[in-house]
């Protein structure tokens with residue numbers, strides 16, 4: 467049997483043949499990773515500021531993740547939710563201790579966590595609001611790709627091929643508190659909000675607005691649901707981004723970083739919102755011993771390694787470095803976000819060009835639209851890596867401005 471060395475050209479060919487074309491992938495075949503760095507099939511090294519889109523919070527192949535995977539793989543990988551298992555209990559306890567008094571339902575992704583939250587809101591409405599089921603969402607939200615979560619997302623671009631949307635979702639601008647209040651007085655039973663809107667370009671919903679939404683929910687007998695799928699797990703410098711505002715939600719959804727690279731999602735419901743009963747909801751894989759053992763390890767490691775403080779200091783250093791690029795005349799107009807969840811607003815439509823040039827210069831960043839770069843690196847990124855990433859990004863921006871070709875040397 468002949469073995470074929472993995473090459474980008476072969477991967478692209480096989481992809482066209484065997485995979486649905488749902489992604490516009492960058493022309494790179496990633497082969498292995500360690501910490502903040504990944505290497506491609508040609509042996510080129512990159513600083514990965516995307517980190518699986520806010521997933522690899524401890525970096526690639528982190529020791530605690532590997533240890534938990536190996537130990538649990540040798541003990542018990544999967545059992546049905548018809549039975550108890552220890553790792554799920556431990557992960558739930560640690561999650562609740564990081565957040566607010568609540569109970570947890572485990573699933574496998576952010577969209578699934580949000581589906582569960584929507585079901586909680588609907589059942590809560592049946593029980594407490596005469597069957598009302600409206601949910602107020604924010605303009606520019608992103609809550610997932612299932613029909614219900616797409617409907618909550620409300621973005622025509624994502625939704626158009628799959629209409630009709632599920633009813634009951636209404637979108638209001640974040641600063642339109644009067645609009646939120648009117649809908650809550652009418653028939654809405656919940657407000658659904660990402661404390662930092664990641665997919666739309668890293669827009670922080672300011673603390674005063676979050677507090678106002680909390681008050682409006684209290685005044686109108688509605689649930690406040692926070693989607694911390696991207697902003698959670700310490701990324702903004704607190705365990706959960708809503709904690710900056712000093713509020714407590716009724717329901718919180720979690721995924722991405724929770725498994726440190728392993729698929730897992732969760733929804734937390736405070737006692738007043740904890741309405742699901744046996745038979746209401748379920749998931750074959752949700753909360754498997756393997757996934758929850760890793761989640762528990764990730765939660766313990768963030769605490770043990772002081773990574774909330776690290777997100778603050780590394781985030782400040784990264785932000786300063788990015789603003790320094792602007793001072794050098796590179797097209798950085800503003801840096802948005804909190805901690806290690808940053809959006810770089812460019813002053814020209816150069817996001818795609820910068821991403822491509824970044825690959826040539828050894829830094830991985832993500833384009834949102836034509837003018838924003840998203841940076842969500844591991845919380846374990848070192849100061850030296852931050853500085854090096856900024857230098858590489860500076861070169862990439864320089865290339866993008868110059869419209870330089872692919873011959874720019876990697877450095």
Ligand code: PLP
Nearest residue numbers: 575576577608609610664695696
């Ligand atoms: N909610 C938010 C805020 C997200 O950023 C995402 C994914 O980017 C999701 C939900 C959906 O998560 P998943 O892709 O795991 O279904």
